[in-house]
Amino acid sequence: MFLLKPRWSDLDAYSHVNNVTWLEYLQEARVDMLLVHAPARGAESLADAVLVVRAEIDYRRPMVFRQAPYPIEMWVSKLGAASFTVSYEIADSATDGPRVVYGRAATVLAPVDMASGRPRRLDQLERDVLKRFLE
Amino acid sequence: MFLLKPRWSDLDAYSHVNNVTWLEYLQEARVDMLLVHAPARGAESLADAVLVVRAEIDYRRPMVFRQAPYPIEMWVSKLGAASFTVSYEIADSATDGPRVVYGRAATVLAPVDMASGRPRRLDQLERDVLKRFLE
Amino acid sequence: MFLLKPRWSDLDAYSHVNNVTWLEYLQEARVDMLLVHAPARGAESLADAVLVVRAEIDYRRPMVFRQAPYPIEMWVSKLGAASFTVSYEIADSATDGPRVVYGRAATVLAPVDMASGRPRRLDQLERDVLKRFLE
Amino acid sequence: MFLLKPRWSDLDAYSHVNNVTWLEYLQEARVDMLLVHAPARGAESLADAVLVVRAEIDYRRPMVFRQAPYPIEMWVSKLGAASFTVSYEIADSATDGPRVVYGRAATVLAPVDMASGRPRRLDQLERDVLKRFLE
Numbered sequence: 001m002f003l004l005k006p007r008w009s010d011l012d013a014y015s016h017v018n019n020v021t022w023l024e025y026l027q028e029a030r031v032d033m034l035l036v037h038a039p040a041r042g043a044e045s046l047a048d049a050v051l052v053v054r055a056e057i058d059y060r061r062p063m064v065f066r067q068a069p070y071p072i073e074m075w076v077s078k079l080g081a082a083s084f085t086v087s088y089e090i091a092d093s094a095t096d097g098p099r100v101v102y103g104r105a106a107t108v109l110a111p112v113d114m115a116s117g118r119p120r121r122l123d124q125l126e127r128d129v130l131k132r133f134l135e
Numbered sequence: 136m137f138l139l140k141p142r143w144s145d146l147d148a149y150s151h152v153n154n155v156t157w158l159e160y161l162q163e164a165r166v167d168m169l170l171v172h173a174p175a176r177g178a179e180s181l182a183d184a185v186l187v188v189r190a191e192i193d194y195r196r197p198m199v200f201r202q203a204p205y206p207i208e209m210w211v212s213k214l215g216a217a218s219f220t221v222s223y224e225i226a227d228s229a230t231d232g233p234r235v236v237y238g239r240a241a242t243v244l245a246p247v248d249m250a251s252g253r254p255r256r257l258d259q260l261e262r263d264v265l266k267r268f269l270e
Numbered sequence: 271m272f273l274l275k276p277r278w279s280d281l282d283a284y285s286h287v288n289n290v291t292w293l294e295y296l297q298e299a300r301v302d303m304l305l306v307h308a309p310a311r312g313a314e315s316l317a318d319a320v321l322v323v324r325a326e327i328d329y330r331r332p333m334v335f336r337q338a339p340y341p342i343e344m345w346v347s348k349l350g351a352a353s354f355t356v357s358y359e360i361a362d363s364a365t366d367g368p369r370v371v372y373g374r375a376a377t378v379l380a381p382v383d384m385a386s387g388r389p390r391r392l393d394q395l396e397r398d399v400l401k402r403f404l405e
Numbered sequence: 406m407f408l409l410k411p412r413w414s415d416l417d418a419y420s421h422v423n424n425v426t427w428l429e430y431l432q433e434a435r436v437d438m439l440l441v442h443a444p445a446r447g448a449e450s451l452a453d454a455v456l457v458v459r460a461e462i463d464y465r466r467p468m469v470f471r472q473a474p475y476p477i478e479m480w481v482s483k484l485g486a487a488s489f490t491v492s493y494e495i496a497d498s499a500t501d502g503p504r505v506v507y508g509r510a511a512t513v514l515a516p517v518d519m520a521s522g523r524p525r526r527l528d529q530l531e532r533d534v535l536k537r538f539l540e
Contacts, residue, residue, distance in 0.1 A: 005275060007294070007298050008297065008298060008301040008305070008417075008418070009294050009297060009298065009417065009423065009425065011417060011418040012413075012414065012416060012417075012418070013413070013416040013417070013418065013420045014184060015418045018162075018414065019158070019162070019187040019190065020155065020156075020158040020159045020162055020414065021155075023154070023155040023158055024155045024277070024279050027153075027154070027155055027278065027279060028277050028278060028279065031278040035278070036337065049149060051194070052154040052194055053193070053194050054191070054192065054193050054194065055154065055190075055191070055192050055194075056189070056190070056191035056192075057189065057190050057191075058188070058189050059186070059187055059188050059189065059190075067306065140410060142429070142433050143282075143283070143432065143433060143436040143440070144282065144288065144290065144429050144432060144433065146282060146283040147278075147279065147281060147282075147283070148278070148281040148282070148283065148285045150283045153279065155279065159412070159414050162413065162414060163412050163413060163414065166413040170413070171472065202441065284454060288432075289428070289432070289457040289460065290425060290426075290428040290429045290432055291425075293424070293425040293428055294425045297423075297424070297425055319419060321464070322424040322464055323463070323464050324461070324462065324463050324464065325424065325460075325461065325462050325464075326459070326460065326461035326462075327459065327460050327461075328458070328459050329456070329457055329458050329459065329460075
């Protein structure tokens with residue numbers, strides 16, 4: 001669970017968090033996972049260049065500027081040989097009543113060799129760390 | 136064809152146009168179509184709130200900071216009763232040799248009633264204008 | 271004291287928080303003061319259009335992406351008839367040793383009449399609320 | 406003269422180009438001068454790390470989203486031993502009638518040694534190139 005505090009500057013002319021900025025929110029959540037949590041578990045290589053090769057997102061309800069951060073749940077939904085998929089849900093949890101889901105998204109990520117800039121396979125340690133994030 | 140001039144501020148820490156910013160590029164292209172070209176043809180209503188309900192994008196090659204603008208082709212790829220899909224291709228055209236495709240994307244858009252904020256059907260004039268953008 | 275958590279997307283191609291983004295940080299701090307704290311004390315009008323008419327900022331040390339938020343102290347440093355100045359200091363407090371100052375800034379703000387868009391004088395309630403933020 | 410095309414995404418919740426984004430506009434103009442024009446004249450070193458150590462800006466009239474780009478004039482207004490000041494004016498030129506000035510600004514810039522990250526003096530070639538931009 002990553003908590004993203006909206007900024008007033010995230011608002012567009014309609015006073016909603018702009019739809020483009022949603023992807024920035026997902027990026028912040030993912031960076032937290034790959035740059036902070038994965039290295040802490042031994043997969044420093046995931047903190048280096050991991051390219052986004054595909055993104056898809058469904059917008060359900062507008063996000064606004066508010067004091068409470070937006071919770072972002074994320075998990076590895078697919079683990080391939082040379083890529084992996086991170087799925088996301090932005091939703092307020094409900095203590096009593098239904099959860100409010102703002103949107104759902106997925107990004108396909110591919111590690112690249114830093115020297116050559118070319119795609120490479122995930123190594124065993126990276127796979128082991130990513131497996132812990134599998135749904 | 137929309138020409139998008141990259142800004143130095145579009146670069147992220149990897150010196151590439153950040154993947155999130157690609158969606159901003161598409162948004163600028165779409166705004167040009169909906170706020171400028173569609174109203175000029177009589178569909179002012181499309182310039183008001185049209186929500187993005189879904190976006191998907193495939194990244195092929197990195198975009199960098201350069202003097203030449205990036206060409207964005209866009210067209211209406213699907214026209215429904217209460218939504219329509221705009222597809223995009225960011226590519227350098229080749230005078231001789233193959234085209235360089237940076238990425239392809241699609242966004243599903245839904246008009247909303249300004250007063251109630253609720254989704255509404257496309258009216259006949261809007262459909263007529265959007266038909267001209269059909270592939 | 272406002273705590274601003276840096277985002278990875280705040281970094282520019284030099285891997286520093288871009289100098290432009292520093293102003294965004296100040297804006298978030300100011301919005302917190304004017305949209306949240308001032309209305310809570312009875313000056314709702316300060317939450318409406320208050321224009322920035324001047325900004326100045328001195329950059330001392332680069333800010334980077336880190337887990338700990340950057341503390342921003344701000345105070346009203348000048349209170350005029352039709353404008354006021356908010357000063358800022360971004361600095362890590364030191365429990366033992368000297369404080370690390372990243373930068374200092376000031377913005378001159380002027381309330382505008384929402385209907386006409388023209389500058390207007392600060393009223394008595396606004397002045398009373400702003401006085402509490404005087405250094 | 407640098408021509409800056411506004412983006413719809415530059416607008417804030419007040420439908421104006423956000424005051425922070427003005428600094429981004431100046432940055433784009435400056436990058437054009439330092440990364441494109443200065444290197445073309447032999448001062449490649451100015452394209453490397455030149456830090457912004459101070460910025461000040463006066464806002465006169467709001468900028469909005471429009472088709473016509475905003476013209477930004479800039480010039481070196483002060484040339485020191487280890488820093489220089491670039492001044493800017495954003496204004497529509499008037500063919501007949503008074504010019505419309507949106508704002509004026511200045512940024513103090515200091516070259517840094519790339520290896521050590523420490524400030525350094527401007528060398529003779531850099532000074533010669535910058536002199537051509539002196540008002």
